[in-house]
Amino acid sequence: MMIAAIREVRAQDPAFAPQQLLIGATGGGMTFGEAFFRSLAAGGPDRRHAAWLANYNPQKPVLDAQEEAGFRVPSAIIANACASGSNAIGHAFELIRRGRRGAILCGGYDALSELVFRGFDSLQASTAEKVRPFDAARTGLVLGEGAALLALENHEHARARGARILGLVTGYGISTDTHHITQPHPSGIGPRLAMERALASAGCAAQSVDYINAHGTATLFNDATEGLAIAQLFGNRVPVSSTKSMMGHALGGAGAIEAVISLLAIREGLLPPNINFTACDPAWDLDIVANRSRPATLRRVLSNSFGFGGTNASLVIESAGGAN
Secondary structure (H helix, E strand, O other): OHHHHHHHHHHHOOOOOOOEEEEEOOOOOHHHHHHHHHHHHHOOOOOOHHHHHHHHOOOHHHHHHHHHHOOOOOEEEEOEOEOHHHHHHHHHHHHHHOOOOOEEEEEEEEOOOHHHHHHHHHOOOEOOOOOOOOEOOOOOEOEOOEEEEEEEEOHHHHHHOOOOOOOEEEEEEEEEOOOOOOOOOOOOHHHHHHHHHHHHHHOOOHHHOOEEEOOOOOOHHHHHHHHHHHHHHHOOOOEEEOOHHHHOEOHHHHHHHHHHHHHHHHHHOEEOOEOOOOOEOOOOOOEEOEOOOEEOOOOEEEEEEEEHHHEEEEEEEEOOHHHO
16 A cells, blocks of 8 residues: 555656655554464464564555655654554654755555454444444444555745645644543543644634544544534534545544545545434534535645544645645
């Protein structure tokens, strides 16, 4: 998936020359670790042990993708639960804003594995039926997988080289509520702080946001706290949807995938739907984009990623406007 994503970057902008790769991931090559464990448990020597161990590390897919693309630059992995992909984009944004880097390839990846699947199932966080973010009848998440990359670059440099600018990252906010190893603080303080800090980083008010791509895992606790935080900060004025309802939860890749979806929503002029929706949780009043997309003019979007341990990240993504 990483190789496929980096090929798309090269095809869309062959002149893009990153100075660093920043990638979010949580499971790494977990399937290789599972194969290694099963082989050891069986008790027999296996020539594949070395290859399984080499591919188990989370940086290996990134290094393979770099080799495929011919990039020879430093790379770093951010493993911060389900906020990892957004953290990678946000950290890249901060490095470029501060003048530490001019161009960074950033994003996230994660692939399905049995250990991760069983882990979520043992926590009773997954569902055997449809995933229903923000629905009163929600019963849990469905895991997905994927990879997404953004070619992030200093605005002036991108314009000078004639790059096709798809949109602007203008704000990044993080918080850690440290309430519980898997459950967010019920007050919603963690998500709210991340969103408030992202808006402050972008220098904009809550009233200026046109759409929120929510974390929206459809678990009882996540949606309760995120829904409360959104209601407190935005009321029911801003349309909200979770595209995990269509794609599942790609963990370390989710924030990057949803950042791309946010960019596409701006460019295509539509609000992505929150499918499988019947009725909003009565605990809060939100404008859920229920079941069907809506046409809309979007200038500024907020994309949320919240993870276990109270790791929270929000990105502000804006229309390129006259930047092209």
